[in-house]
Amino acid sequence: MCNEVIYSVVVPLYNEELVIDESYKRIKKVMYSTNENYEIIFINDGSTDRTKDKAELICSKDEKIKLLNFSRNFGHQSAITAGMNSSIGDAIIVIDGDLQDPPEIIPNMIDKWKEGYEVVYAKRSKREGETFFKKFTAKTFYRLLDNMTTVNIPVDTGDFRLIDRKVCNALNCLPERNRYVRGLVSWVGYKQTSIEINRKERFAGQTKYSLKKMMQLALDGITSFSYKPLVISGYLGVLILLIGIFSFICIIIRKIYNHTQILSFSLILSINFVMFGLILLAIGIMGEYIGRIFDEGKARPNYIISSRINFKKDDKNI
Ligand code: UDP
Ligand code: MG
Numbered sequence: 001m002c003n004e005v006i007y008s009v010v011v012p013l014y015n016e017e018l019v020i021d022e023s024y025k026r027i028k029k030v031m032y033s034t035n036e037n038y039e040i041i042f043i044n045d046g047s048t049d050r051t052k053d054k055a056e057l058i059c060s061k062d063e064k065i066k067l068l069n070f071s072r073n074f075g076h077q078s079a080i081t082a083g084m085n086s087s088i089g090d091a092i093i094v095i096d097g098d099l100q101d102p103p104e105i106i107p108n109m110i111d112k113w114k115e116g117y118e119v120v121y122a123k124r125s126k127r128e129g130e131t132f133f134k135k136f137t138a139k140t141f142y143r144l145l146d147n148m149t150t151v152n153i154p155v156d157t158g159d160f161r162l163i164d165r166k167v168c169n170a171l172n173c174l175p176e177r178n179r180y181v182r183g184l185v186s187w188v189g190y191k192q193t194s195i196e197i198n199r200k201e202r203f204a205g206q207t208k209y210s211l212k213k214m215m216q217l218a219l220d221g222i223t224s225f226s227y228k229p230l231v232i233s234g235y236l237g238v239l240i241l242l243i244g245i246f247s248f249i250c251i252i253i254r255k256i257y258n259h260t261q262i263l264s265f266s267l268i269l270s271i272n273f274v275m276f277g278l279i280l281l282a283i284g285i286m287g288e289y290i291g292r293i294f295d296e297g298k299a300r301p302n303y304i305i306s307s308r309i310n311f312k313k314d315d316k317n318i
Contacts, residue, residue: 006090007031007038007110010083012076013055013097014045018204020054023097024065030103034110041066041083042097046073059309067309074303075213077179077220080159082303084168086311093162094181099203101160108195109162118190121154121161121182124199134207141218145183148226153186154194161185177295177302180221187225223292230289233282240278 009027013020024040031038042055044067052069059065068082080094091113095101101122109120142155159182163171170188171181186192209217222229 004037004090005039005088006036007034008083008087008089008092009038009040009106010043010080010087010092010094011040011097012043012045012079012083013047013051014073014076014079014208015047015049015051016097016205016208017047017050017054019098019202020051020058022203023099023103024058026099027095027103027106028062028064030106034107039064039066039087039089041068041086043068043079043083044070045075045079046070056309063310066311067307068305069307069309071304071306075216076159076209077181077217078303080181081171081179082305084163085172086308087168090165091162092165092168094159096158096160098205100200101158102197102200105160105195105197106162112193112195113162113164116191117193118164118167119161119185119192120163121157121185121192121194122197123154123194124156124158125196126198128198128201130199130201137214141221145218145221145225148222148228149183151183151187151225153183153221153225157182157194158199160197164190166190175299176224177300178220178224178292179302180217180224183221183225219288220292223288227289229285233278233285236278237282240275 009031011023011027016023020042027040031040042058042065044052044055055065055067059067066086068086070079070082083094084092091110093106093109095103095106105122109122112120139156142153142157145153146155161182163185167185167188167190170190171184174184174188176184
C-alpha cells in the first residue's frame with residue numbers, strides 16, 4: 001500500500017452519537033478491503049450530543065480518521081463542502097453518516113471510477129423506512145426541479161457519490177454560499193454515471209433534516225439553478241391583467257345594455273384577496289432571490305472550523 005491517499009471518504013455528522021461507531025466500523029471495513037490508501041473525514045457539524053467526543057476517541061485510535069469540528073451547526077451542504085475542501089484523495093466519496101447510504105456500494109463506485117467515469121452517483125431506486133411525507137416531498141421536489149432547470153440534475157439522487165479529484169477541484173473553486181452540492185456537481189459536467197441503490201432505513205436516531213431545513217435545501221436548489229419562478233410571477237401578472245381588462249369590458253357592456261348591477265361587495269373583496277395574494281407571492285419569490293444575492297454579497301465563509309484532528313501540515317488543502 002503506497003502512502004499517497006487515493007480515497008477520501010467525506011462523512012457529515014450532526015448529532016449522530018447513536019450511529020457514529022457503527023458508521024466508522026462499516027466504512028472502515030469497506031475502505032480497508034480496497035487495499036489502497038484512504039482517509040475518512042468526519043465533519044462534526046456543531047453537534048450538541050456526544051458526537052464530538054466519540055469522533056475524537058475514534059481519531060485517537062485510528063490516524064486515518066480525520067475530524068473537522070465546526071464552531072456551530074452550518075448545515076449538511078456546508079459540512080460536505082468542508083470535507084471536500086480538506087480532502088487530499090484522488091477520488092472523493094461523500095456519504096451520509098447515518099448508514100442510509102450503504103458503504104458496501106463504494107467498491108462498485110470505485111470500479112466505475114477506474115473505468116474512467118469522473119462522477120459516480122447513487123440513484124435511489126427504493127427508499128426504505130422513510131415516511132410517506134418524506135418520500136412524496138422528495139419525489140415531487142426532484143421532478144419540479146428537473147422541469148425548472150436547464151442543467152440536467154438527476155432525479156432521486158442525494159449526495160452519496162464518488163467524484164474525481166478534478167471534479168472536486170472544480171467544485172472547490174465555485175464561491176457560492178447557498179450551496180446545492182448535487183446541482184453543482186451536475187453543473188460542472190465531466191463524465192458521469194449512476195449506480196442504483198436501495199436507500200436503507202437509518203441505523204439509529206432521527207432525521208436531522210427538519211421541515212425547515214428541507215424547505216431551505218429545496219429553495220437553494222431551485223433558486224440556484226432556475227429563475228423560472230421569477231418569470232412565472234411575470235406571466236401570472238400578465239394573465240391577471242388580461243382577466244381584469246376582459247372583465248372590465250364585460251361589466252361596462254352589461255351596464256350599458258342591461259342596466260344591471262353585477263358588482264357586489266363580496267366579489268370585489270374576493271378579487272382583492274386574490275390580487276394581493278398574488279402580488280405578495282411575487283414579492284416573496286423575489287425576496288428569496290434577493291436574500292440569496294444579499295448572502296453572496298456579504299461573502300461570509302460557508303463554515304468556520306473550530307478544530308482539526310489528524311490532519312497533517314503538509315496535507316495540501318489545509
Ligand atoms: N447533517 C449535517 N448537518 C445538518 C443536518 C444533517 O451534517 O444540519 C448530516 C447528518 O448527520 C447525516 C446527513 O447529513 O449524516 C444526512 O442527514 P439526515 O440523515 O438527517 O437527512 P435525511 O437522510 O433524513 O434526508
Ligand atoms: Mg439520513
